[in-house]
Amino acid sequence: MSRPLVIATTNQGKLREIEAILAGIPFALQTLKDYPETTEPTETGQTFGENARRKALYYAAATGELTVADDSGLEIDALDRAPGIHSARWHGSDYAVKFRKIRQLLEARGLDTSPARFVCHLTLARGRQVLYETEHTVEGRIAETPAGHQGFGYDPIFFFPPLGVTLAQIPRDEKSRISHRGKAFFALREFLIGSPAL
Numbered sequence: 001m002s003r004p005l006v007i008a009t010t011n012q013g014k015l016r017e018i019e020a021i022l023a024g025i026p027f028a029l030q031t032l033k034d035y036p037e038t039t040e041p042t043e044t045g046q047t048f049g050e051n052a053r054r055k056a057l058y059y060a061a062a063t064g065e066l067t068v069a070d071d072s073g074l075e076i077d078a079l080d081r082a083p084g085i086h087s088a089r090w091h092g093s094d095y096a097v098k099f100r101k102i103r104q105l106l107e108a109r110g111l112d113t114s115p116a117r118f119v120c121h122l123t124l125a126r127g128r129q130v131l132y133e134t135e136h137t138v139e140g141r142i143a144e145t146p147a148g149h150q151g152f153g154y155d156p157i158f159f160f161p162p163l164g165v166t167l168a169q170i171p172r173d174e175k176s177r178i179s180h181r182g183k184a185f186f187a188l189r190e191f192l193i194g195s196p197a198l
């Protein structure tokens, strides 16, 4: 029987991407729906790494199983890397409002765009131990207007120059080949396949 691996995220957009990348590994993938009593941890760290470790260790303790969590976000260079670790809750949860705020803040600096990146820090934990960590980015720039309906979160305003489109204009598997989360979870996939003793 394969061992459980809990994918510890409350974000359904993240979950769909992660499940697709980890499909077929010799672990029984579980989600937080399998642990309905579990409450969310506070994210009080100052870096993606601190928050990812906090989440992974919290959910590993709550579930008693091998657990992976990621902390991720969008850094916009012209806005001093905001929203960064605050991406999920920065100016609320309505992405149309968040996009307008980004545009306003850029315009206040006399800009239509800025270099930007998504960052994903992934932590795998069991009990009180961190077993594996990795951090990856994807570089792009802020789109002049939002475009596309795939993906989630800030994808419609993240323009990826090598493909000439936003991350919301490409299918999930194509996004995962180039994205911060895709690179992090493909690395985890290799680690898990190469660690039969886990």
Ligand code: ITT
Residues within 6 Å of the ligand: 008, 009, 010, 011, 014, 043, 055, 070, 071, 072, 073, 074, 087, 088, 118, 151, 152, 153, 154, 155, 179, 181
């Ligand atoms: P969990 O902590 O439960 O995993 P969360 O959404 O709160 O869910 P984070 O604290 O890591 O997760 O915040 C990540 C936010 O960064 C996310 O809500 C989006 O606003 C943004 N983000 C991260 N990756 C993204 C991606 O691939 N595409 C678009 N936006 C992304």
